[in-house]
Amino acid sequence: MARPREFDEEKALDAAMQLFWEKGFEATSLSDLTSRMGIQRPSIYSTFGDKKGLFEAALRKYTSSHAAYIRANLQNNSSVKEAFRAFFENMVAREYGKSPNWGCFCINSLVELAPHDEKFEILTREHQMYLSVIFQETIDRGLRSGELDTGINAKGLAQTLVVSLIGLTVIMKSRPERSFVDNFVKEILTLLK
């Protein structure tokens, strides 16, 4: 060891994450990054490799905290139906009307990079799979407690809710009329009945 770091690596990564989240990979330049991260260009390269390495680190940080947030959110409620209702309605309450609405960093990255870069195809796919596992855990809890009908296919329903969440997240980026999201959430929740 010799001279110690003067910048906080986690704080710098957070700043990069925010910027990539807002602008995507291609539209974000190294100059954007250095000014927002508050560090010099060579510090980025020595710490994160290259631009894509920094992007990957930022996306991994996002997905892990995103998954933890969702899991905690769903465990917050003893009723499973109520937990999903609150989850979707809180998400709409939090995101609807935002201008600009940056959406979900992982979905943005999926759309921009998955067809061109297998690493990000896999990374983003696995996040969706992980979310479906979190959803399935919650549905299984409802099956065990007897709250949900035993005829329900837990895995299938969990996957359905993940795809629904993606649709909801994406359409909100276009700031649609309110009925669009309200109707959707209402219809989707009937699948739990």
Add this chain to the structure above:
Amino acid sequence: MARPREFDEEKALDAAMQLFWEKGFEATSLSDLTSRMGIQRPSIYSTFGDKKGLFEAALRKYTSSHAAYIRANLQNNSSVKEAFRAFFENMVAREYGKSPNWGCFCINSLVELAPHDEKFEILTREHQMYLSVIFQETIDRGLRSGELDTGINAKGLAQTLVVSLIGLTVIMKSRPERSFVDNFVKEILTLLK
């Protein structure tokens, strides 16, 4: 009038559309465009204004043909339930497993540009609204014929199906396991019952 065009404007625009569809706005360079369109750089600028003008023309061409395709597809079947079932299943049959899967040009543009450019926020939002009108027409047909239950909220269900289509289109770009899309389509179609 003087010297006539040597290139076919529609063919050139088709080539640009394909390229923007695959790579998005930022990642597509003028050099990419000239080589794929088969015309010189000044021809692009004199015909379409600038890069963003060309992108907009390409996107408008896509959305109008996309909407026409979907409308024709749904009118193809006398049974409304069967029409939606065939529509979603054909889409999966057509798109699942494609590698790379470029998804939907309009959704890609929504995700990349809507938060940064109001013109594209509006353009992409209005396409989703237009799709919901096409879906609603079809649902109304089912209500009139008595095939669908009168308790159905046609507009709400149509909007739900549009958001579902978005979710399905996006997740297929990450090439998920087959059950993901099959379960989703199956669950969504129960909303018509």
Add this chain to the structure above:
DNA sequence: TAAATTAAATACCGATTGGTATCAAATATT
């Protein structure tokens, strides 16, 4: 205190970016 090691800052690299000025070729009008 001297040597070794690592970080930070400046300055720079060739390549590519979106966009144009210029000019010759081709057609319509007179």
Add this chain to the structure above:
DNA sequence: AATATTTGATACCAATCGGTATTTAATTTA
């Protein structure tokens, strides 16, 4: 045939791109 007009092709522009070489500053170890 002469003129006006628009096309297409070449060459070019400043600005920015992602990425590095080099030097100076700071710290640990010996």
